[in-house]
Amino acid sequence: MAKKKKEASGGQEGKGGKELKIISVQVVTPEQVAKNQRQMSLLYIIDKLGPTHEKTLQHIVYMLQEEFNVDMGYEFRKVGNTPYSPLLKSDLTALLYVGFVETEPSLYRKLRTTSQGKDTLEKNPPPPGLVEAVKNNFEALRNKASILDSELDLEIRKRMRETTRRRRSFF
Numbered sequence: 001m002a003k004k005k006k007e008a009s010g011g012q013e014g015k016g017g018k019e020l021k022i023i024s025v026q027v028v029t030p031e032q033v034a035k036n037q038r039q040m041s042l043l044y045i046i047d048k049l050g051p052t053h054e055k056t057l058q059h060i061v062y063m064l065q066e067e068f069n070v071d072m073g074y075e076f077r078k079v080g081n082t083p084y085s086p087l088l089k090s091d092l093t094a095l096l097y098v099g100f101v102e103t104e105p106s107l108y109r110k111l112r113t114t115s116q117g118k119d120t121l122e123k124n125p126p127p128p129g130l131v132e133a134v135k136n137n138f139e140a141l142r143n144k145a146s147i148l149d150s151e152l153d154l155e156i157r158k159r160m161r162e163t164t165r166r167r168r169s170f171f
Contacts, residue, residue, distance in 0.1 A: 030098040030116075034124045038073045039091045043100055043117055044126040048134055049145050051110035054092065056148040058083055060141055070133045108153055 033039050045060060062083035064070040076083040095101040100117030103109045134141065
């Protein structure tokens with residue numbers, strides 16, 4: 001853990017004193033991520049699916065675990081009809097932080113593997129069981145991802161139109 005020092009005034013401006021707060025933050029390195037099988041498995045799925053929404057990724061990993069019996073180490077909760085894993089979100093944040101994954105600059109902000117992520121995957125392949133499950137069920141996974149991504153794209157476009165209408169009616 002690295003420690004960050006942060007100065008806060010804490011109402012002491014007039015007295016000339018400053019309060020020092022020390023906050024611990026976890027530092028994630030590309031080497032640590034490359035050694036983490038769960039994170040490399042997630043990177044592999046993102047790479048195979050191509051640009052996809054985070055919400056879709058949650059569904060696909062859930063589908064792999066529940067329907068195709070691939071243990072990736074995630075526990076899911078259902079929020080409405082959407083499976084959600086805080087650990088998957090954390091792993092995705094680590095992949096983004098080290099630059100193995102990026103979000104598209106477009107309106108839809110889909111996740112995609114970077115060239116650095118692809119290089120790391122070549123050197124640190126995911127477990128063979130996952131690779132086999134993805135290959136054997138790729139059509140079903142890709143179809144599910146395509147449907148979910150299309151629904152999310154449509155929802156984003158609809159929200160953008162509503163926002164534009166509100167702005168026009170405001171002025």
